[in-house]
Amino acid sequence: MSYLNYLIAAYAVFVIVLAWDFVATQxxxxxxxRNxxxxxxxxxxxxxxxELTR
Incomplete structure (x- = not known):
């Protein structure tokens, strides 16, 4: 049984969450x-x- 698909999905989710964390912080x-x-x-x-009203 191969876990390759699971590993690819896990790394993909990790990269997406990491990217979202960076973008949201920026x-x-x-x-x-701006505020x-x-x-x-x-x-x-x-x-x-x-100063003008004094």
Whole structure:
């Protein structure tokens, strides 16, 4: 009895899960960086607005 098909399937699942973990992490990092940039822009605009009203 050969386990070749099982081994191929197991390695394929491992590679797919590993790739998905990498892609999901990259997407999360991009999202967090984008949120940080947007927050910095909002805070800069808010501080500029406060300086104008003083």
């Amino acid at each position: 997407l999360q990092i991009r999202r967090q960086l 940080a940039r947007l927050r910095a822009v909002r805070e800069a605009a808010r501080s500029a607005n406060n």
